[in-house]
Amino acid sequence: MADISLSDLKVFAHVAHHRGFQKAADALGVSRSSLSHAIKGLERRLGVRLLHRTTRSVAVTEAGEQLLLRLNPLLRELDDVLDAVSHGQDELVGTLRINASKGGARWLLKHVVPSFRQRYPRVALDLVAEGQLVDIVAEGFDAGVRLAESVPKDMIAVPFGGDVRFVAVAAPGYIQAFGLPVTPNDLMAHRCIRQRLPSGKRYRWEFEQDNRQLALDVPGTLCLDDNDLMVEAACAGLGIAFVPEPFARPALDEGALVLLLEDWTPASPGLCLYYADFRHVPAPLRAFIEVVR
Incomplete structure (x- = not known):
């Protein structure tokens, strides 16, 4: 697999995230045809189909989902490493993506985000509030925030904010x-x-x-x-x-x-910040957990 380039893997991650070639091309500032060519070459070298394509939509195959599950954390970690090298080790940089319920996002904005931004001004925080519970790994999030009862069992959970009723x-x-x-x-x-x-x-x-x-x-x-x-x-x-x-x-x-x-109406366990059990937790997420705790 030595002939598989990092740029092709990033192209695949972008196309999968945007669920389409044109949106991914717009985000990357390149042509749609160049992305299509890169994906075809990547699939040929891997020997598997990563995307289902029609004239109207793009969907990730089962093999593509398996690749994304491992690839997204690695790409984010690589970005953090490169940012750290370019800006020096004394200041934390990078991007932190969190998917939260509306109530969880509101609590973070009031109690956590101001302190986090003051401590780590060069970390970009992408906080998405939505009701639907999503697969944070497959959707490219570093962490999620939900009530304790909704946290998937295979995730590491950090309770915060106390009980709620x-x-x-x-x-x-x-x-x-x-x-x-x-x-x-x-x-x-x-x-x-x-x-x-x-x-x-x-x-x-x-x-x-x-x-x-x-x-x-x-x-x-x-x-x-x-x-x-x-x-x-x-x-x-x-x-x-x-x-x-x-x-x-x-x-x-x-x-x-x-x-x-x-x-x-007794109180029950409240909100949790949760994340996947990776060997290496990205530095921005580790810093955010410290502030939450």
């Missing part, structure tokens, strides 16, 4: 009009603001008291997929919402919302 909340006007639920089962007679998960399924509201656990598919004619929107809807008197407490806390403090069923 989901709370049922409603506007005082709603309670005055429709009454106060005393037990979770009372919610079945209320107007609830349901939540659509990134997978497309509706979230079942989970409650616990004295080792008794309930998961309810509550009724309601309004379904949303964003915690901030659910809080706004509850403040508008549209129903009862069930959200992580940090999202509702400002409205609770202002009296725009009231807590419901507090005895049924």
